[in-house]
Amino acid sequence: MSFYSDTYLKKENRNIIIIILLLIIIVFITCKDETSTKQYNKDINNIGITLMDKTIMRVDPFINSSVITYINKGEIVTILNKSPEKDRIGNSRNFWYNVSFSRGYLGWIYGTSLKLFPVNNKHEIESYLSDLWGKELIGFRKKIAGKWGPSAKESIVPEQSLEIFENGKYKSYQTGSKLIEGEYNINFKAKVINFSNGTFFGNNINFLTSGNKYILTKGNKENEMKLKRISSSSNKADDESKKDKRSGT
DSSP states (O other), X not given: OHHXXXXXXXXXXXXXXHHHHHHHHHHHHHHHHHHHHHHHTTTTTOEXXXXXXXXXXXXXXXXXXXXXXXEOTTOEEEEEEEOSSOEXXXXXXXXXXXXXXXXXXXXXXXXGGEEEEOTTOHHHHHHHHHHHHHHHHHHHHHHHOEEEEEOTTSSSXXXXXXXXXXXXXXXXXXXXXXXXXXXXXXXXXXXXXXXXXXXXXXXXXXXXXXXXXXXXXESOSTTOEEEEEEEOOOOXXXXXXXXXXXXXX
16 A cells, blocks of 8 residues: 555656646746747837948848848838847848838848837938938039030930039030030939939939949930940039130130
8 A cells, every 4th residue: 555655646746846847848938938029029110211222121030031122221111020139240230120111012121221210200210311311412412523425325416415513513515505504403212313404315314323333324224325424523513614714615
């Protein structure tokens, strides 16, 4: 009788120990999940602004994941989630953010490509974008300043040219025609330069980035015209006018 009692007690003790261990494991997993979920959802509904052209949106939060699309600098995305842990890419260590983009895209962007703002802080967002485009405009004007003309292979009168100045003014030339001049403004989101009085190439022209350089284009893929830079002079339009007066031209 004693033998069976001892065996029974041992089995009961083992069962109790097993139950206790299972409870500990369940509590541990639950707490870990709650912590991860809390961290994962921390930045939901924040706003992100892309910090560079061709910001990559990926299918999954991994550097080798497939690319969904490229997003231009200064675009606004909505933060839906973020990765539970930071990921190291090169010298950077940051979270991946699951975002939605206005064009219907949904994917992951690495944190170094985003500037985050609370969704209800409209004034700060607008102030940041204004400052961003102000700095972008100065650098942009310097990079495109100079005289531009169509490539030799373009099916357009080769005697046409467009001169762009750092101070926001421009001149458009065509042999045998009166000079057109005025001011230009930049739509960075649309990648368009608009000319107040038009040019011999039209009222606006698109620009594309190629490394640290810009390319000016007009038309669609089937009938595209590209302008090449003839000279990279950054003289102001007013200075050019003074030179013209002194030379009598």
